[in-house]
Amino acid sequence: MTTTSDTQGLALHFQVRRGDFELAVDLRLPGRGVTGIVGPSGCGKTTLLRAVAGLDKTPGGRLHLGERCWQDGAQFLPTHRRRLGYVFQEPSLFEHLSVRGNLNYGWRRTPAAERHLSQEELIEWLGLAPLIDRPVSGLSGGERQRVAIARALATSPELLLMDEPLAALDPTSKQAIMPYLETLHDRLEIPVLYVSHAPEEVARLADHLVLMERGRVLAAGPLAELMTRADLPLARADDAAAVLSGTVAAHDDHYALTRVALNGGTLTLARQPRLEGQSVRLRVAARDVSLTLSQARDTSILNCLPVQVVNIEPYDNTRVTVHLDCSGQPLLARITRKSADDLALSGGQTVYAQIKTAALL
Numbered sequence: 001m002t003t004t005s006d007t008q009g010l011a012l013h014f015q016v017r018r019g020d021f022e023l024a025v026d027l028r029l030p031g032r033g034v035t036g037i038v039g040p041s042g043c044g045k046t047t048l049l050r051a052v053a054g055l056d057k058t059p060g061g062r063l064h065l066g067e068r069c070w071q072d073g074a075q076f077l078p079t080h081r082r083r084l085g086y087v088f089q090e091p092s093l094f095e096h097l098s099v100r101g102n103l104n105y106g107w108r109r110t111p112a113a114e115r116h117l118s119q120e121e122l123i124e125w126l127g128l129a130p131l132i133d134r135p136v137s138g139l140s141g142g143e144r145q146r147v148a149i150a151r152a153l154a155t156s157p158e159l160l161l162m163d164e165p166l167a168a169l170d171p172t173s174k175q176a177i178m179p180y181l182e183t184l185h186d187r188l189e190i191p192v193l194y195v196s197h198a199p200e201e202v203a204r205l206a207d208h209l210v211l212m213e214r215g216r217v218l219a220a221g222p223l224a225e226l227m228t229r230a231d232l233p234l235a236r237a238d239d240a241a242a243v244l245s246g247t248v249a250a251h252d253d254h255y256a257l258t259r260v261a262l263n264g265g266t267l268t269l270a271r272q273p274r275l276e277g278q279s280v281r282l283r284v285a286a287r288d289v290s291l292t293l294s295q296a297r298d299t300s301i302l303n304c305l306p307v308q309v310v311n312i313e314p315y316d317n318t319r320v321t322v323h324l325d326c327s328g329q330p331l332l333a334r335i336t337r338k339s340a341d342d343l344a345l346s347g348g349q350t351v352y353a354q355i356k357t358a359a360l361l
């Protein structure tokens, strides 16, 4: 995650009542990178985004973006004066205009001195060149959403809000749009608040997480930490996973493999279309990690890393989740309670994590 000083970040404080529901949040978020906002349906994610956008009045709320104050006491900047882009689940486009017409709309509304994103950049990042003169009414769902994102960015916002932008897309379109979102993640220098239900989507895109439950913030912090914290629901879920950061070390064209260097060793994956030296993130599901006391040599599993046991948490009657430290990065292993007893696992012990598969994010 990009570190930022407090003066560059987003500071928000809202206490909002909607019928029986109350949202009460007090957060400081990074001034760059993607913050995933996750939590069960009805926990207040959209209410939070709408409060940030100023779409709903939230008396007593406070919102500062870097040095700028959007809301504090009597001061309340209306939505149209907040430099923000908002992308919804269903793209709202000007149906009678072409893709370029939609982009021009945001572009023309922005004074030249405030434009920090060029139209050419947006067209390139979102792959819009082949569509640029087409009317948006004829585009597919994924294409329309790419246009909606580009249009939201065409005003050169200082904050981008995305509320389940992929939820209305079919699985194939979701996969197809992901690389564009990753490009934005790498290029954008503004904070992005990204609401999603899908843990895998968030693991791919977010640097930072806010976990919400019943209108409250359960925890906020770096993604890798929150995904694996024993006291939070993500590490207790059936699909619990860790996110490891590494660098592409080398490709082995003979065996069609790519080696990724981590602090504590190397992971080998199927050949990946990434450049050597490139920073990458890997998602390692807890159920794909097994543990051994010594470094097995007679195994078909390529990936075996020395790790330290941090603690062991019950998962169900049969299994436990072992929290591990992989040279400074958290990793999870879901193994049977019997195996944990047979190996006499205990905190502080050094063991080897055999990783069946790791997915490049």
Ligand SMILES: Nc1ncnc2c1ncn2[C@@H]1O[C@H](COP(=O)(O)OP(=O)(O)OP(=O)(O)O)[C@@H](O)[C@H]1O
Pocket: 018, 019, 020, 021, 039, 040, 041, 042, 043, 044, 045, 046, 047, 048
């Ligand atoms: N205007 C309103 N009046 C009464 N209740 C409201 C109003 N707006 C939102 N709520 C309630 O506030 C709660 C939070 O809604 P919100 O849409 O923010 O949740 P969410 O986490 O975004 O949910 P989902 O993931 O299903 O989109 C819900 O229980 C909702 O019914």
